[in-house]
Amino acid sequence: MNIDLLIKNGLALEYDKEPTINSIAILNGKILDIGKDLEQKYKASQIIDAADKIVMPGFVNTHSHVAMSYFKGLADDLPLQEWLSKHIWPVEAKFLSAEFVEDAALYGCAEMIKNGITTFSDMYFFGDQTAKSAEKVGIRAVLGEGVLDYPVANYQNADEIFAYIKKMHHKYLKSELIDFAVAPHAIYTCGKENLIKAKNLAQELGILLHIHLSETKKEVADCINKTGMRPVEYLDSLGFFEGNVVVAHAIWLNENEQNILAKNNTSVSINTSSNLKLASGFNSFRSYIEHGINLSLGTDGVASNNNLSMLQEISLTAKLQKALNDDPTFLPDKDMIKIATIGGAKALHKSNQIGSFEIGKKADIILIDVNNIETQPMYDPYSQLVYSLSSEQIKDVIINGKIVMKNRQLINIDAKELIEKAKYYQKKIIKFNSMK
Numbered sequence: 521m522n523i524d525l526l527i528k529n530g531l532a533l534e535y536d537k538e539p540t541i542n543s544i545a546i547l548n549g550k551i552l553d554i555g556k557d558l559e560q561k562y563k564a565s566q567i568i569d570a571a572d573k574i575v576m577p578g579f580v581n582t583h584s585h586v587a588m589s590y591f592k593g594l595a596d597d598l599p600l601q602e603w604l605s606k607h608i609w610p611v612e613a614k615f616l617s618a619e620f621v622e623d624a625a626l627y628g629c630a631e632m633i634k635n636g637i638t639t640f641s642d643m644y645f646f647g648d649q650t651a652k653s654a655e656k657v658g659i660r661a662v663l664g665e666g667v668l669d670y671p672v673a674n675y676q677n678a679d680e681i682f683a684y685i686k687k688m689h690h691k692y693l694k695s696e697l698i699d700f701a702v703a704p705h706a707i708y709t710c711g712k713e714n715l716i717k718a719k720n721l722a723q724e725l726g727i728l729l730h731i732h733l734s735e736t737k738k739e740v741a742d743c744i745n746k747t748g749m750r751p752v753e754y755l756d757s758l759g760f761f762e763g764n765v766v767v768a769h770a771i772w773l774n775e776n777e778q779n780i781l782a783k784n785n786t787s788v789s790i791n792t793s794s795n796l797k798l799a800s801g802f803n804s805f806r807s808y809i810e811h812g813i814n815l816s817l818g819t820d821g822v823a824s825n826n827n828l829s830m831l832q833e834i835s836l837t838a839k840l841q842k843a844l845n846d847d848p849t850f851l852p853d854k855d856m857i858k859i860a861t862i863g864g865a866k867a868l869h870k871s872n873q874i875g876s877f878e879i880g881k882k883a884d885i886i887l888i889d890v891n892n893i894e895t896q897p898m899y900d901p902y903s904q905l906v907y908s909l910s911s912e913q914i915k916d917v918i919i920n921g922k923i924v925m926k927n928r929q930l931i932n933i934d935a936k937e938l939i940e941k942a943k944y945y946q947k948k949i950i951k952f953n954s955m956k
């Protein structure tokens with residue numbers, strides 16, 4: 521039988537199985553077979569020798585702003601509100617255009633792949649352009665079009681955004697890589713009316729709702745002052761959690777709020793780096809897990825992280841959670857990898873397609889070289905992934921059965937061109953800031 525791709529002799533991390541040297545046969549974008557001696561069984565158009573490599577499902581990044589890639593390092597060491605209102609929003613007001621987003625998203629998608637991310641869930645504007653860039657790079661994406669009460673990007677009001685989402689949903693309905701989502705920015709930028717409209721639209725189209733929630737203590741205090749309820753309770757009173765929802769950050773949830781999310785099968789996207797850097801705070805997620813809330817990991821945008829390393833996010837989250845719980849046994853390495861892969865897939869309601877190695881699932885696979893000084897000896901690949909490896913060791917990335925990075929070289933785009941363009945925009949942004 522002919523197949524498209526054979527990944528042979530890698531240390532395969534199959535879901536809930538012991539790591540085993542195995543080969544993987546890929547046909548039509550999906551995993552056809554996993555086992556030994558597949559070379560005899562199939563005739564492959566392409567073969568990757570994965571000896572000395574970990575072969576695992578790609579990371580699922582559940583919260584990002586991919587087109588903010590040119591704002592990396594633009595403003596640091598500031599509180600969230602000041603960072604947004606004095607730095608990010610002014611440059612966005614000046615530069616946001618379809619062309620800018622397409623370029624910046626292309627860069628961001630490339631950076632995601634270099635970090636082993638095979639699916640990301642985004643929140644931004646000009647989703648059509650982001651979709652084009654994601655397809656060009658070859659990455660899977662759930663693109664949440666941002667919803668705010670006031671004019672933003674190319675929209676005069678939220679109704680225009682809702683109409684756009686509907687249009688995009690239909691435009692990309694048959695896309696192998698792209699889904700659209702409704703992404704009300706936050707409860708402090710979106711009023712009751714638009715939150716309800718957002719929820720209704722997501723339910724009507726059967727797509728995801730993606731929102732920033734309970735990111736800072738101020739947000740919680742303001743919400744209580746305004747509504748008499750905490751953020752999750754407030755959204756619940758609007759019926760917001762009836763659909764498929766991912767809440768990003770969700771740091772400050774009390775018992776009742778955790779019960780609400782668990783009852784509604786709402787997932788949380790943990791963004792540890794961003795929360796630490798903006799000093800939004802941190803909380804133990806132990807009781808979230810005990811309540812049965814599905815956890816996933818997000819990098820947030822590079823403007824607030826400032827990188828897209830899922831391995832760093834995994835490592836940082838594991839260590840922080842252990843320290844917070846005064847318990848080194850909390851969130852062991854295997855559990856952390858699940859959060860970053862199948863947890864993300866569940867959050868995006870795609871766990872029947874991605875997030876683990878199983879026959880019939882999409883072939884979204886990363887190969888990690890462990891034959892290095894930094895990564896030997898290797899007693900346990902999960903331990904290496906959480907505590908030792910860096911993105912530099914992620915060598916090959918396969919998405920939807922296609923190789924999109926080979927030996928750290930991007931296949932579908934010219935990295936040099938991307939870098940030149942980033943420098944070009946950097947100059948323009950510096951000039952704008954100097955005239956402010």
Ligand SMILES: [Zn+2]
Nearest residue numbers: 732768820821
């Ligand atoms: Zn965010």
